[in-house]
Each structure stands twice: as C-alpha cells, then as structure tokens.
Amino acid sequence: MKSVKSAIVAILLLLAVTSNAAKTPKYVFMFIGDGMGVNQVLGTQMYLAELEGRIGVTPLCFTQFPFTGLVTTYSASSGVTDSAASGTALSTGSKTDNNVMGMLPDKETPVQSIAAKAHSQGRRVAICTTVPVDHATPAAFYAHTPSRNDRHVIGMQLAESGYEFFAGGDFAQNYDSEDASADEGNYARCENNGYTIARGYEDYKSKAASADKMILFPGKPTKDLVPRLDRKSGDLYLTEITTAAIDFMMKEPKKGFFIMVEGGQIDYSLHSNDAASCFGEVMDMDDAIKVAYDFYLKHKSETLIIVTADHETGGMSLGNGAYRLALKNLQYQKRTEQGFTDYLGKLQGSDGGPITWEELKDELKDNFGFWDKVQLTRQQESRLQTAYVETFGMNPSYGSDDSDTGKDTEYDVSKISDLAVKILDETSQIAWGTGAHSGGYVPVFAVGNGAELFTGQIDNTQIPVLLSKAAGYRW
Numbered sequence: 001m002k003s004v005k006s007a008i009v010a011i012l013l014l015l016a017v018t019s020n021a022a023k024t025p026k027y028v029f030m031f032i033g034d035g036m037g038v039n040q041v042l043g044t045q046m047y048l049a050e051l052e053g054r055i056g057v058t059p060l061c062f063t064q065f066p067f068t069g070l071v072t073t074y075s076a077s078s079g080v081t082d083s084a085a086s087g088t089a090l091s092t093g094s095k096t097d098n099n100v101m102g103m104l105p106d107k108e109t110p111v112q113s114i115a116a117k118a119h120s121q122g123r124r125v126a127i128c129t130t131v132p133v134d135h136a137t138p139a140a141f142y143a144h145t146p147s148r149n150d151r152h153v154i155g156m157q158l159a160e161s162g163y164e165f166f167a168g169g170d171f172a173q174n175y176d177s178e179d180a181s182a183d184e185g186n187y188a189r190c191e192n193n194g195y196t197i198a199r200g201y202e203d204y205k206s207k208a209a210s211a212d213k214m215i216l217f218p219g220k221p222t223k224d225l226v227p228r229l230d231r232k233s234g235d236l237y238l239t240e241i242t243t244a245a246i247d248f249m250m251k252e253p254k255k256g257f258f259i260m261v262e263g264g265q266i267d268y269s270l271h272s273n274d275a276a277s278c279f280g281e282v283m284d285m286d287d288a289i290k291v292a293y294d295f296y297l298k299h300k301s302e303t304l305i306i307v308t309a310d311h312e313t314g315g316m317s318l319g320n321g322a323y324r325l326a327l328k329n330l331q332y333q334k335r336t337e338q339g340f341t342d343y344l345g346k347l348q349g350s351d352g353g354p355i356t357w358e359e360l361k362d363e364l365k366d367n368f369g370f371w372d373k374v375q376l377t378r379q380q381e382s383r384l385q386t387a388y389v390e391t392f393g394m395n396p397s398y399g400s401d402d403s404d405t406g407k408d409t410e411y412d413v414s415k416i417s418d419l420a421v422k423i424l425d426e427t428s429q430i431a432w433g434t435g436a437h438s439g440g441y442v443p444v445f446a447v448g449n450g451a452e453l454f455t456g457q458i459d460n461t462q463i464p465v466l467l468s469k470a471a472g473y474r475w
Ligand SMILES: [Zn+2]
Pocket: 035, 083, 267, 268, 271, 313, 437
C-alpha cells in the first residue's frame, strides 16, 4: 500500500514537473518595430479597413495576439530615447544614456543582453533586421560600445558573438577607418570566425545545410534592404529572413532558440514623415510575424512571440483638424519618399533637359494619384509648382554627383518628393509632431506560453526580464 502511495506521489510529482516544463517556451521570438508607436499600428489597420471601403480596423496578425500592454520608453538621459538606449533597455533590462550601446551610462560597464544569456545557456540565437546588421537595434543584442557610431567596433563584436545567425543590410563600416591597411575587415573577420556569408535568399538555401553559422545579406550589397513600396522581385525581404532564421535555428531543435527580428525601416519612413511607407513597413513586419505565428501554431506549448517597439517616431497623429480621415489616399503612393527622389533624379525631359512642369505633373499623377485620384487645393498645387521652379527653374546647377549610379543628377529633386509626400499626408488627414522620435507609448503584443506576463503598463527594461522569466533564462 505504501509503495502504491509513493508511486502515485512520484507520478504526480513527475506530472507537475512535466507540465511546468511545458510552460517554459523553448522557442522565443522578439519582434521590434523601430519607431512603431500605437498610432503607427492603429493607422495601418484603419488604412486597411478604408481600402475595404469601411471605417474601422482590419486586424493585423499581431494585433490579434491575446495579450497587450503599453510600454514606456524614456532613456536614462532623456524623456525621448534614441534607438541605442532603447535597444539596450529592450535587450539588457538596463536604462542607459542616448547613444550608448549595451553599456551603463558610465560608458564603461557592459551589460549582458538576453540574446547573450540565451546563447550562454545553450539556445541558438538569430538577430535579424532590415537595416545594417551593425545598426543600433540589432547591435544592442550583441555589442557594447560607448557610442552607437563605433560601427567598425560593433561589427567586430558581431563577428565575435558566436551567435548562429545574422541577417540584414551590409556592414556600415567594414574597416577601421583609422588604419584600414592593418585591418582584415569585418566580412573577413566573420568568415575567419566560422560564419558563412550568403547573398540573397536563394544563396542562403544553397549554403545553409553545410553552414555552421550564417550571415544573410542582400543579394546585391546594400546597407538597407529595399523597402516594401520600392521592392522588386528578387530583393531580399523580412519574411524571407524570418523564414531563413527559423530554418537555421531548427537545425538543432532540441536546443531551442531566441530570434530577434527588427522592422528597422518603419523608423526611416517616419523620420521622413512618410505615412504610406510607414504603413507598408508595418505590414511587411506583420508578414514576417505570420511566419513566426505559423511556427507557433505547430509548436504551441513551446513557443512565445512578443511584438513591441523601441520608441515612437514622428509624433504621428491620425487626424489633422477636420474630424475625418482619408487614409485610402495613401494607396496611390507608389514609391517611398527616397524611392521617388531616386527615380525623379534620373528622369530627363523629352528634350533631354530637365523635365517640364507638365511632365512632373504626370509623374506626380502616376506616383501619388494627384489630380486624378486625389484632388489638390489650388494652394497645394501652387506649392508643388514653386518647388518645381526652385528645383529646375531658378537653380539649374543646384545638384550633386550621384555616386550610387555614377550618373550626374543635375538637380536636387528631394524638395519635390518631400513636398509630394507631405501633401498626400495632408489629404489623408495625417499630421506629424516631429521628424525625430517622441516619448509616446509603444505597444507590446504577445502570444504563446508566458504571453500573459505582457500586460498593463510595462517599462521597456522589464521586457527582457519578463521574457527571460517566461523562457527560463537565468537573469
Ligand atoms: Zn529613429
């Protein structure tokens, strides 16, 4: 009888231990929309609803996650953080000064990131982004430098991280600028440390099986991935990166993984106050999140996904005084602001000289829907005409050499694309508080085991602590 009792106790204990173990997710995803405040998320959903002819929201994948919270983002030095301090908070749980990367405000004491902890505790680690792999947000997960601008040092620390997988745009600074001849460069450093470099998704697929550690860069070297609005088929994008990261992590499924994926260009679009591009980049990250969500559906008891942001950018306002929104106008924008600048800069008029005002109007019609789908006021048209004259009429020798294309772009057309985006946003009733960051709340969404921890008002420093708690990483 006694032995039966103790057998029952043993079985109960075993059950308790197993069910506890089942609550610790082996597979952890952390998505960070750079600059993605609450209005960037809500605006994307309201835009999608307007495209369906409704006022309301069309949910994204991640906005349907069952647990939601609001995150405060201030840094140690400012109510408005930059991506270095907020990245450090999200990765290490420590507040630091703006511009400082993975260190305390003393700029000397390194703080360990959740990725490093996961890695030292046997998990496989992937760090992914749409901006350079040595940019502030990804760097916060592996680097420690007094300044986010120490790009060469950050790249060196990437090579020495030992993490299994990186993906994103090319290194911003391959060589130590002070003595390039003495330095092997960060690409070579990575290869010497056992990383296989793949260029584009097809190249990844052909090299992954034999690679120990992998860095996935765009097919054609470039610091930033091509944003959604400007993308052509074959350009590497975040969904492919996320798919590759999961695939590479699952070479050793028993180890479990920590994957960080940054939608880095949400922030770029917001610094340009470019709403159409912002919503495009949010949708693009949502597509990548769908890949993680599909993985979650297959490994429900073992997976945790959180989606958050490092700060708000732009002070985006959904409404501009008229008690209405016309977000559907944004569908007519065919290129990002930078994309339109690049495109317009290469155009010539039919006579081989600069394009005429009538020719520019045709371009604005094709690329922004002006006069055709989107009616402009006389004042808006006259502002565009003034920008045209200032660009092409009065200042024909204004421009600079375009080193990317090797072609002389005689005119600086950025004033026109900046104004075109501004006017389209006006017609959509979107307003902006700043071209920089703001101190506004950012959201957090969570699904999976441990997701219930991410509710209420949370400080950004709590995010990695809660994630570690959920995933059983020793903090
Ligand atoms: Zn920014």
